[in-house]
Amino acid sequence: MFIDIDCHQIKKYNQNAFGDYFVSKRYPDEERLVAVLSDGLGSGIKANILSCMTATMLLRFVEGDQIPIRKAAEIVMNSLPVCQVRKISYSTFSIIDVNDDGIAKIVEEGNPDFIWIKNGKIMNPQYEEIPSKTHKNRCMKSYKINLELGDRLIFCSDGITQCGLGNPKLKLGLRREGLIKFVLSRLEQDPDISSSELSDFIIKQARNIETDKNPKDDMSALVLYCREPRKSLVFTGPPFMQNKDSEYAQLFADFKGKKAIAGGTTANLISRELNIPITMDKTISVGKLPACSYMEGVDLVTEGILTLTQTLEYLENGKWDIDNAAGKLVEFLLDSDCIYFMVGAKLNQAHYNPTLPIEIEIRKNIIKKMKSILQDKYYKKVSMQYM
Amino acid sequence: MAKINVKVCLGTTCFVMGSANLQELIELVPRKYGDKVEVSGSPCLGLCSIDWEFSKAPYVKVDDEVIKEATVEKVLAAIDKKLK
Numbered sequence: 001m002f003i004d005i006d007c008h009q010i011k012k013y014n015q016n017a018f019g020d021y022f023v024s025k026r027y028p029d030e031e032r033l034v035a036v037l038s039d040g041l042g043s044g045i046k047a048n049i050l051s052c053m054t055a056t057m058l059l060r061f062v063e064g065d066q067i068p069i070r071k072a073a074e075i076v077m078n079s080l081p082v083c084q085v086r087k088i089s090y091s092t093f094s095i096i097d098v099n100d101d102g103i104a105k106i107v108e109e110g111n112p113d114f115i116w117i118k119n120g121k122i123m124n125p126q127y128e129e130i131p132s133k134t135h136k137n138r139c140m141k142s143y144k145i146n147l148e149l150g151d152r153l154i155f156c157s158d159g160i161t162q163c164g165l166g167n168p169k170l171k172l173g174l175r176r177e178g179l180i181k182f183v184l185s186r187l188e189q190d191p192d193i194s195s196s197e198l199s200d201f202i203i204k205q206a207r208n209i210e211t212d213k214n215p216k217d218d219m220s221a222l223v224l225y226c227r228e229p230r231k232s233l234v235f236t237g238p239p240f241m242q243n244k245d246s247e248y249a250q251l252f253a254d255f256k257g258k259k260a261i262a263g264g265t266t267a268n269l270i271s272r273e274l275n276i277p278i279t280m281d282k283t284i285s286v287g288k289l290p291a292c293s294y295m296e297g298v299d300l301v302t303e304g305i306l307t308l309t310q311t312l313e314y315l316e317n318g319k320w321d322i323d324n325a326a327g328k329l330v331e332f333l334l335d336s337d338c339i340y341f342m343v344g345a346k347l348n349q350a351h352y353n354p355t356l357p358i359e360i361e362i363r364k365n366i367i368k369k370m371k372s373i374l375q376d377k378y379y380k381k382v383s384m385q386y387m
Numbered sequence: 388m389a390k391i392n393v394k395v396c397l398g399t400t401c402f403v404m405g406s407a408n409l410q411e412l413i414e415l416v417p418r419k420y421g422d423k424v425e426v427s428g429s430p431c432l433g434l435c436s437i438d439w440e441f442s443k444a445p446y447v448k449v450d451d452e453v454i455k456e457a458t459v460e461k462v463l464a465a466i467d468k469k470l471k
Contacts, residue, residue: 264399264431265398265430265433265436268431268433280397280427280428280429280430283413284395284409284412285402288407290397290406290428291397301430306399306402306403349436350435350442351400353442356400356403357404
Protein backbone atom coordinates (compact mmCIF):
# COMPACT_ATOMS: atom_id res chain seq x y z
CA MET A 1 0.00 0.00 0.00
CA PHE A 2 1.28 3.46 -0.78
CA ILE A 3 0.42 6.56 1.24
CA ASP A 4 0.01 9.49 -1.13
CA ILE A 5 0.53 12.63 0.91
CA ASP A 6 0.47 16.32 0.15
CA CYS A 7 -0.27 19.60 1.85
CA HIS A 8 -1.30 22.91 0.35
CA GLN A 9 -1.26 26.15 2.28
CA ILE A 10 -2.07 29.81 1.91
CA LYS A 11 -0.98 32.70 4.03
CA LYS A 12 -3.20 34.99 5.99
CA TYR A 13 -4.17 38.09 4.04
CA ASN A 14 -1.45 40.76 4.11
CA GLN A 15 1.16 38.51 5.71
CA ASN A 16 4.43 37.60 4.12
CA ALA A 17 5.10 34.31 5.91
CA PHE A 18 3.11 31.15 6.52
CA GLY A 19 1.91 30.78 10.10
CA ASP A 20 1.20 27.05 9.67
CA TYR A 21 4.01 24.61 9.11
CA PHE A 22 3.93 21.20 7.48
CA VAL A 23 6.77 18.73 7.51
CA SER A 24 6.86 15.14 6.39
CA LYS A 25 9.43 12.44 5.94
CA ARG A 26 9.34 9.00 4.41
CA TYR A 27 11.55 6.22 5.77
CA PRO A 28 11.73 3.70 2.92
CA ASP A 29 13.74 1.15 4.90
CA GLU A 30 11.16 1.08 7.69
CA GLU A 31 8.26 1.42 5.20
CA ARG A 32 7.00 4.27 7.31
CA LEU A 33 5.92 7.88 6.95
CA VAL A 34 5.77 10.62 9.58
CA ALA A 35 4.02 13.94 9.01
CA VAL A 36 3.38 16.91 11.28
CA LEU A 37 1.14 19.93 10.83
CA SER A 38 1.46 22.77 13.30
CA ASP A 39 -0.36 26.09 13.58
CA GLY A 40 1.60 28.82 15.33
CA LEU A 41 -0.23 31.36 17.40
CA GLY A 42 -0.77 34.71 15.70
CA SER A 43 0.37 35.11 12.13
CA GLY A 44 3.29 36.09 9.94
CA ILE A 45 6.89 35.60 10.96
CA LYS A 46 6.15 35.00 14.64
CA ALA A 47 3.64 32.22 13.90
CA ASN A 48 6.00 30.81 11.30
CA ILE A 49 8.81 30.45 13.82
CA LEU A 50 6.53 28.92 16.47
CA SER A 51 4.94 26.36 14.16
CA CYS A 52 8.20 25.53 12.42
CA MET A 53 9.93 24.81 15.72
CA THR A 54 7.06 22.69 17.03
CA ALA A 55 6.73 20.64 13.83
CA THR A 56 10.42 20.02 13.23
CA MET A 57 11.10 19.14 16.86
CA LEU A 58 8.24 16.64 16.91
CA LEU A 59 9.49 15.03 13.72
CA ARG A 60 13.02 14.82 15.13
CA PHE A 61 11.78 13.19 18.33
CA VAL A 62 9.73 10.58 16.56
CA GLU A 63 12.08 9.62 13.72
CA GLY A 64 14.25 6.64 14.33
CA ASP A 65 11.88 5.62 17.14
CA GLN A 66 13.89 7.65 19.60
CA ILE A 67 10.78 8.46 21.60
CA PRO A 68 7.33 6.89 21.00
CA ILE A 69 4.95 9.29 19.31
CA ARG A 70 2.61 9.61 22.31
CA LYS A 71 5.43 10.38 24.67
CA ALA A 72 7.01 12.85 22.24
CA ALA A 73 3.70 14.66 21.79
CA GLU A 74 3.18 14.78 25.54
CA ILE A 75 6.61 16.27 26.12
CA VAL A 76 5.95 18.94 23.51
CA MET A 77 2.46 19.67 24.84
CA ASN A 78 3.78 20.10 28.38
CA SER A 79 6.70 22.22 27.42
CA LEU A 80 5.17 24.60 24.86
CA PRO A 81 5.44 28.07 26.33
CA VAL A 82 2.45 30.31 26.89
CA CYS A 83 1.97 33.24 24.51
CA GLN A 84 2.51 36.43 26.49
CA VAL A 85 -0.24 38.26 24.61
CA ARG A 86 -2.99 35.68 24.55
CA LYS A 87 -2.04 33.57 27.58
CA ILE A 88 -2.56 30.32 25.66
CA SER A 89 -0.08 27.80 24.35
CA TYR A 90 1.82 29.10 21.44
CA SER A 91 1.20 26.44 18.84
CA THR A 92 -0.99 23.47 18.04
CA PHE A 93 0.00 20.24 16.32
CA SER A 94 -1.17 17.07 14.63
CA ILE A 95 1.30 14.27 14.14
CA ILE A 96 0.81 11.06 12.23
CA ASP A 97 3.08 8.06 12.08
CA VAL A 98 1.87 5.48 9.55
CA ASN A 99 3.43 2.36 8.07
CA ASP A 100 2.77 0.65 4.75
CA ASP A 101 0.42 -1.86 6.40
CA GLY A 102 -1.84 1.06 7.26
CA ILE A 103 -1.27 1.06 11.01
CA ALA A 104 -1.45 4.71 11.97
CA LYS A 105 -0.72 6.44 15.24
CA ILE A 106 -2.06 9.96 15.44
CA VAL A 107 -1.81 12.57 18.15
CA GLU A 108 -3.55 15.93 17.97
CA GLU A 109 -3.44 18.95 20.22
CA GLY A 110 -5.41 22.07 19.47
CA ASN A 111 -6.05 21.49 15.74
CA PRO A 112 -9.53 20.66 14.39
CA ASP A 113 -10.16 16.88 14.65
CA PHE A 114 -8.88 15.08 11.59
CA ILE A 115 -11.34 13.53 9.14
CA TRP A 116 -11.14 9.82 8.27
CA ILE A 117 -13.02 8.80 5.14
CA LYS A 118 -13.61 5.14 4.30
CA ASN A 119 -15.81 4.14 1.34
CA GLY A 120 -17.34 7.61 1.23
CA LYS A 121 -18.30 7.49 4.92
CA ILE A 122 -16.89 9.43 7.84
CA MET A 123 -15.41 7.24 10.56
CA ASN A 124 -15.49 8.13 14.25
CA PRO A 125 -12.39 6.50 15.70
CA GLN A 126 -11.87 5.89 19.40
CA TYR A 127 -9.30 8.03 21.09
CA GLU A 128 -7.66 8.49 24.41
CA GLU A 129 -7.59 11.92 26.01
CA ILE A 130 -4.34 12.85 27.65
CA PRO A 131 -4.60 16.05 29.67
CA SER A 132 -1.47 18.07 30.29
CA LYS A 133 -0.01 17.77 33.76
CA THR A 134 1.34 21.27 33.63
CA HIS A 135 -1.28 23.29 31.70
CA LYS A 136 -4.97 22.99 32.54
CA ASN A 137 -6.26 24.07 29.14
CA ARG A 138 -4.17 21.61 27.13
CA CYS A 139 -5.36 18.14 26.27
CA MET A 140 -4.23 15.90 23.46
CA LYS A 141 -6.09 13.15 21.68
CA SER A 142 -4.25 9.97 20.83
CA TYR A 143 -5.53 7.55 18.19
CA LYS A 144 -4.43 4.21 16.86
CA ILE A 145 -6.27 3.28 13.70
CA ASN A 146 -5.96 0.77 10.86
CA LEU A 147 -6.10 2.25 7.40
CA GLU A 148 -7.09 0.25 4.35
CA LEU A 149 -6.78 0.75 0.61
CA GLY A 150 -8.91 3.69 -0.48
CA ASP A 151 -8.98 5.37 2.94
CA ARG A 152 -8.24 9.07 3.23
CA LEU A 153 -7.23 11.27 6.14
CA ILE A 154 -7.62 15.02 6.12
CA PHE A 155 -5.91 17.28 8.61
CA CYS A 156 -6.34 21.02 8.59
CA SER A 157 -5.58 24.12 10.54
CA ASP A 158 -8.43 26.17 12.06
CA GLY A 159 -8.05 28.68 9.23
CA ILE A 160 -10.03 26.20 7.14
CA THR A 161 -12.78 25.29 9.59
CA GLN A 162 -13.27 28.93 10.61
CA CYS A 163 -13.20 30.42 7.15
CA GLY A 164 -16.18 32.57 6.23
CA LEU A 165 -16.75 33.49 9.89
CA GLY A 166 -19.16 36.40 10.09
CA ASN A 167 -20.32 35.84 6.54
CA PRO A 168 -24.19 36.14 6.47
CA LYS A 169 -24.53 32.58 5.16
CA LEU A 170 -21.93 31.03 7.45
CA LYS A 171 -22.20 32.84 10.76
CA LEU A 172 -20.04 30.29 12.54
CA GLY A 173 -17.71 29.73 9.62
CA LEU A 174 -17.31 26.64 7.46
CA ARG A 175 -16.74 24.33 10.44
CA ARG A 176 -15.75 20.68 10.22
CA GLU A 177 -19.22 19.71 8.94
CA GLY A 178 -19.00 22.14 6.05
CA LEU A 179 -15.56 20.88 5.12
CA ILE A 180 -16.75 17.26 5.19
CA LYS A 181 -19.67 18.15 2.95
CA PHE A 182 -17.63 19.64 0.15
CA VAL A 183 -14.86 17.05 0.40
CA LEU A 184 -17.39 14.18 0.10
CA SER A 185 -19.10 15.79 -2.86
CA ARG A 186 -15.73 16.25 -4.58
CA LEU A 187 -14.84 12.61 -3.90
CA GLU A 188 -18.12 11.51 -5.41
CA GLN A 189 -17.22 13.27 -8.64
CA ASP A 190 -13.60 12.19 -8.61
CA PRO A 191 -13.10 9.09 -6.42
CA ASP A 192 -9.41 8.63 -7.36
CA ILE A 193 -8.34 12.25 -6.91
CA SER A 194 -4.74 12.55 -5.70
CA SER A 195 -3.83 14.05 -2.33
CA SER A 196 -2.20 16.97 -4.06
CA GLU A 197 -5.32 17.85 -6.04
CA LEU A 198 -7.65 17.33 -3.08
CA SER A 199 -5.63 19.51 -0.70
CA ASP A 200 -5.37 22.20 -3.35
CA PHE A 201 -9.14 21.99 -3.87
CA ILE A 202 -9.82 22.36 -0.11
CA ILE A 203 -7.62 25.44 0.13
CA LYS A 204 -9.20 27.08 -2.90
CA GLN A 205 -12.74 26.37 -1.70
CA ALA A 206 -11.94 27.76 1.74
CA ARG A 207 -10.46 30.91 0.26
CA ASN A 208 -13.50 31.40 -1.96
CA ILE A 209 -15.76 31.31 1.09
CA GLU A 210 -13.88 34.18 2.75
CA THR A 211 -15.24 37.67 2.24
CA ASP A 212 -13.35 39.25 -0.69
CA LYS A 213 -11.39 35.96 -0.94
CA ASN A 214 -8.93 37.27 1.62
CA PRO A 215 -7.94 34.55 4.11
CA LYS A 216 -8.41 35.81 7.67
CA ASP A 217 -6.02 33.19 8.99
CA ASP A 218 -3.36 30.87 7.63
CA MET A 219 -4.91 27.87 5.91
CA SER A 220 -3.43 24.39 5.54
CA ALA A 221 -4.96 21.18 4.26
CA LEU A 222 -2.96 17.99 4.66
CA VAL A 223 -4.32 14.97 2.83
CA LEU A 224 -3.23 11.32 3.02
CA TYR A 225 -4.61 8.74 0.62
CA CYS A 226 -3.95 4.99 0.80
CA ARG A 227 -3.75 3.51 -2.64
CA GLU A 228 -2.08 0.93 -4.84
CA PRO A 229 1.29 2.37 -5.72
CA ARG A 230 1.95 3.61 -9.25
CA LYS A 231 5.30 2.01 -9.98
CA SER A 232 7.84 3.15 -12.48
CA LEU A 233 11.32 2.21 -13.57
CA VAL A 234 14.09 4.40 -14.91
CA PHE A 235 16.86 2.45 -16.63
CA THR A 236 19.94 4.56 -17.17
CA GLY A 237 23.46 3.66 -18.22
CA PRO A 238 24.91 0.42 -19.52
CA PRO A 239 25.80 -2.29 -16.98
CA PHE A 240 29.42 -2.43 -15.85
CA MET A 241 29.79 -5.99 -17.14
CA GLN A 242 28.73 -6.18 -20.72
CA ASN A 243 27.87 -9.88 -20.43
CA LYS A 244 25.06 -8.87 -18.05
CA ASP A 245 23.29 -6.74 -20.68
CA SER A 246 20.70 -9.35 -21.59
CA GLU A 247 19.96 -10.21 -17.97
CA TYR A 248 19.25 -6.58 -17.07
CA ALA A 249 17.34 -5.96 -20.29
CA GLN A 250 15.10 -8.87 -19.32
CA LEU A 251 14.49 -7.33 -15.88
CA PHE A 252 13.49 -4.15 -17.70
CA ALA A 253 11.12 -6.09 -19.95
CA ASP A 254 9.55 -7.94 -17.03
CA PHE A 255 8.92 -4.83 -14.92
CA LYS A 256 5.24 -4.16 -14.27
CA GLY A 257 4.64 -0.43 -14.43
CA LYS A 258 5.74 2.59 -16.43
CA LYS A 259 9.22 2.53 -17.94
CA ALA A 260 11.71 5.14 -19.01
CA ILE A 261 15.18 4.91 -20.53
CA ALA A 262 17.67 7.75 -20.05
CA GLY A 263 20.69 7.32 -22.26
CA GLY A 264 21.45 6.84 -25.95
CA THR A 265 23.71 3.82 -25.48
CA THR A 266 21.22 2.42 -22.98
CA ALA A 267 18.36 2.77 -25.46
CA ASN A 268 20.45 0.98 -28.10
CA LEU A 269 21.22 -1.78 -25.62
CA ILE A 270 17.56 -2.38 -24.74
CA SER A 271 16.61 -2.16 -28.40
CA ARG A 272 19.24 -4.75 -29.33
CA GLU A 273 18.54 -7.16 -26.46
CA LEU A 274 14.75 -7.02 -26.64
CA ASN A 275 14.58 -6.55 -30.38
CA ILE A 276 12.48 -3.38 -30.25
CA PRO A 277 13.24 -0.82 -32.98
CA ILE A 278 13.89 2.82 -32.02
CA THR A 279 12.23 5.65 -33.88
CA MET A 280 13.19 9.28 -33.60
CA ASP A 281 11.37 12.56 -33.85
CA LYS A 282 12.05 14.65 -36.92
CA THR A 283 14.06 17.01 -34.83
CA ILE A 284 17.47 17.17 -33.21
CA SER A 285 17.01 19.28 -30.12
CA VAL A 286 14.23 20.75 -28.04
CA GLY A 287 15.11 23.48 -25.56
CA LYS A 288 18.87 22.81 -25.46
CA LEU A 289 18.38 19.07 -24.95
CA PRO A 290 18.47 16.19 -27.43
CA ALA A 291 15.01 15.18 -28.68
CA CYS A 292 13.23 12.10 -27.28
CA SER A 293 13.05 8.86 -29.20
CA TYR A 294 10.39 6.17 -29.13
CA MET A 295 10.25 2.46 -28.46
CA GLU A 296 7.19 0.30 -28.24
CA GLY A 297 6.37 -0.63 -24.66
CA VAL A 298 8.59 2.13 -23.23
CA ASP A 299 6.88 5.28 -22.00
CA LEU A 300 9.81 7.64 -22.38
CA VAL A 301 13.23 7.43 -24.06
CA THR A 302 15.65 10.32 -23.56
CA GLU A 303 19.34 11.11 -23.79
CA GLY A 304 21.27 10.45 -20.55
CA ILE A 305 23.39 12.82 -18.49
CA LEU A 306 22.34 16.18 -19.96
CA THR A 307 18.65 15.33 -19.59
CA LEU A 308 19.14 13.92 -16.09
CA THR A 309 21.10 17.00 -15.01
CA GLN A 310 18.35 19.28 -16.30
CA THR A 311 15.68 17.08 -14.69
CA LEU A 312 17.42 17.38 -11.34
CA GLU A 313 17.53 21.16 -11.71
CA TYR A 314 13.83 21.26 -12.57
CA LEU A 315 12.99 19.12 -9.54
CA GLU A 316 15.05 21.40 -7.30
CA ASN A 317 13.38 24.56 -8.62
CA GLY A 318 9.88 23.09 -8.77
CA LYS A 319 9.42 24.57 -12.26
CA TRP A 320 9.91 22.89 -15.62
CA ASP A 321 9.41 23.24 -19.31
CA ILE A 322 7.07 20.47 -20.40
CA ASP A 323 8.19 20.52 -24.03
CA ASN A 324 11.70 19.19 -23.62
CA ALA A 325 12.89 15.73 -22.62
CA ALA A 326 13.75 16.74 -19.04
CA GLY A 327 10.29 18.25 -18.50
CA LYS A 328 8.78 15.00 -19.75
CA LEU A 329 10.97 13.02 -17.37
CA VAL A 330 9.89 15.26 -14.46
CA GLU A 331 6.23 14.57 -15.27
CA PHE A 332 6.98 10.88 -15.61
CA LEU A 333 8.58 10.83 -12.15
CA LEU A 334 5.93 12.94 -10.44
CA ASP A 335 3.16 10.75 -11.85
CA SER A 336 4.63 7.81 -9.93
CA ASP A 337 4.60 6.79 -6.28
CA CYS A 338 7.37 4.21 -6.21
CA ILE A 339 10.33 4.83 -8.47
CA TYR A 340 13.07 2.30 -9.16
CA PHE A 341 16.31 3.43 -10.70
CA MET A 342 18.51 0.86 -12.42
CA VAL A 343 21.82 2.62 -12.80
CA GLY A 344 24.52 1.26 -15.06
CA ALA A 345 27.99 1.80 -13.64
CA LYS A 346 29.86 1.79 -16.92
CA LEU A 347 31.53 5.10 -17.69
CA ASN A 348 31.98 6.51 -21.15
CA GLN A 349 35.46 7.97 -21.03
CA ALA A 350 34.65 10.40 -23.81
CA HIS A 351 32.46 12.25 -21.28
CA TYR A 352 35.52 13.13 -19.24
CA ASN A 353 37.51 14.57 -22.08
CA PRO A 354 38.72 17.92 -20.73
CA THR A 355 38.07 19.62 -24.07
CA LEU A 356 34.32 19.12 -23.69
CA PRO A 357 32.66 22.54 -23.43
CA ILE A 358 30.66 21.59 -20.35
CA GLU A 359 31.36 19.47 -17.33
CA ILE A 360 29.55 16.16 -17.33
CA GLU A 361 28.53 14.76 -13.96
CA ILE A 362 28.87 11.13 -13.00
CA ARG A 363 25.55 9.37 -13.51
CA LYS A 364 25.55 7.73 -10.08
CA ASN A 365 25.85 11.12 -8.36
CA ILE A 366 23.00 12.69 -10.30
CA ILE A 367 20.71 9.78 -9.52
CA LYS A 368 21.67 9.88 -5.84
CA LYS A 369 20.74 13.57 -5.67
CA MET A 370 17.55 12.90 -7.61
CA LYS A 371 16.65 10.14 -5.17
CA SER A 372 16.92 12.42 -2.15
CA ILE A 373 14.99 15.26 -3.72
CA LEU A 374 12.20 12.93 -4.89
CA GLN A 375 11.97 11.54 -1.37
CA ASP A 376 12.30 14.74 0.62
CA LYS A 377 10.51 17.27 -1.54
CA TYR A 378 8.03 15.15 -3.49
CA TYR A 379 7.42 12.38 -0.90
CA LYS A 380 8.13 9.56 -3.37
CA LYS A 381 9.37 6.13 -2.45
CA VAL A 382 12.61 5.68 -4.31
CA SER A 383 15.01 2.80 -4.56
CA MET A 384 18.06 2.33 -6.71
CA GLN A 385 20.17 -0.52 -7.89
CA TYR A 386 23.58 -0.32 -9.50
CA MET A 387 24.33 -2.72 -12.28
CA MET B 388 18.10 4.52 -56.52
CA ALA B 389 18.13 3.71 -52.81
CA LYS B 390 17.61 6.55 -50.41
CA ILE B 391 20.63 8.00 -48.68
CA ASN B 392 20.32 7.73 -44.94
CA VAL B 393 21.82 10.45 -42.77
CA LYS B 394 22.00 9.77 -39.06
CA VAL B 395 22.97 12.50 -36.64
CA CYS B 396 24.26 11.21 -33.30
CA LEU B 397 22.33 12.71 -30.37
CA GLY B 398 24.37 10.98 -27.67
CA THR B 399 25.69 13.12 -24.85
CA THR B 400 29.21 13.69 -26.22
CA CYS B 401 28.09 14.50 -29.75
CA PHE B 402 25.33 16.76 -28.55
CA VAL B 403 27.61 18.92 -26.41
CA MET B 404 30.31 18.87 -29.09
CA GLY B 405 27.96 20.37 -31.63
CA SER B 406 25.32 18.03 -33.02
CA ALA B 407 22.80 20.41 -31.43
CA ASN B 408 23.80 22.81 -34.21
CA LEU B 409 22.93 20.34 -36.94
CA GLN B 410 19.20 21.01 -36.57
CA GLU B 411 19.55 22.99 -39.78
CA LEU B 412 20.03 19.74 -41.71
CA ILE B 413 16.52 18.63 -40.81
CA GLU B 414 15.01 21.52 -42.80
CA LEU B 415 17.76 22.00 -45.35
CA VAL B 416 18.15 18.45 -46.67
CA PRO B 417 14.54 17.83 -47.78
CA ARG B 418 14.52 21.25 -49.41
CA LYS B 419 17.70 20.57 -51.30
CA TYR B 420 17.41 16.87 -52.15
CA GLY B 421 13.67 16.12 -51.88
CA ASP B 422 13.07 12.50 -50.91
CA LYS B 423 16.41 11.21 -52.15
CA VAL B 424 17.94 11.73 -48.72
CA GLU B 425 16.49 11.09 -45.29
CA VAL B 426 17.90 12.73 -42.16
CA SER B 427 17.11 11.65 -38.64
CA GLY B 428 18.65 11.65 -35.20
CA SER B 429 20.03 8.54 -33.58
CA PRO B 430 20.07 8.02 -29.79
CA CYS B 431 23.80 7.24 -30.06
CA LEU B 432 26.01 5.96 -32.85
CA GLY B 433 28.39 4.52 -30.25
CA LEU B 434 31.47 6.04 -31.87
CA CYS B 435 32.86 8.29 -29.13
CA SER B 436 33.37 5.38 -26.76
CA ILE B 437 35.45 3.49 -29.33
CA ASP B 438 37.35 6.48 -30.52
CA TRP B 439 37.51 8.49 -27.31
CA GLU B 440 41.21 9.17 -27.22
CA PHE B 441 40.95 10.98 -30.50
CA SER B 442 37.43 12.15 -29.89
CA LYS B 443 36.18 13.78 -33.02
CA ALA B 444 32.57 14.28 -31.96
CA PRO B 445 30.05 15.17 -33.24
CA TYR B 446 29.63 12.19 -35.51
CA VAL B 447 27.21 11.83 -38.40
CA LYS B 448 26.76 8.80 -40.59
CA VAL B 449 25.91 9.23 -44.26
CA ASP B 450 24.94 5.65 -45.07
CA ASP B 451 28.02 3.81 -43.80
CA GLU B 452 30.44 6.68 -44.07
CA VAL B 453 31.35 8.21 -40.72
CA ILE B 454 31.81 11.96 -40.69
CA LYS B 455 33.94 13.19 -37.82
CA GLU B 456 33.65 16.69 -36.34
CA ALA B 457 30.57 17.01 -38.45
CA THR B 458 29.28 20.35 -39.65
CA VAL B 459 26.37 21.13 -41.95
CA GLU B 460 28.85 21.78 -44.81
CA LYS B 461 30.71 18.50 -44.32
CA VAL B 462 27.46 16.53 -44.28
CA LEU B 463 26.14 18.24 -47.41
CA ALA B 464 29.44 17.61 -49.18
CA ALA B 465 29.27 13.91 -48.29
CA ILE B 466 25.69 13.70 -49.61
CA ASP B 467 26.70 15.46 -52.84
CA LYS B 468 29.55 13.01 -53.30
CA LYS B 469 27.20 10.04 -52.89
CA LEU B 470 24.70 11.48 -55.34
CA LYS B 471 27.26 12.02 -58.08
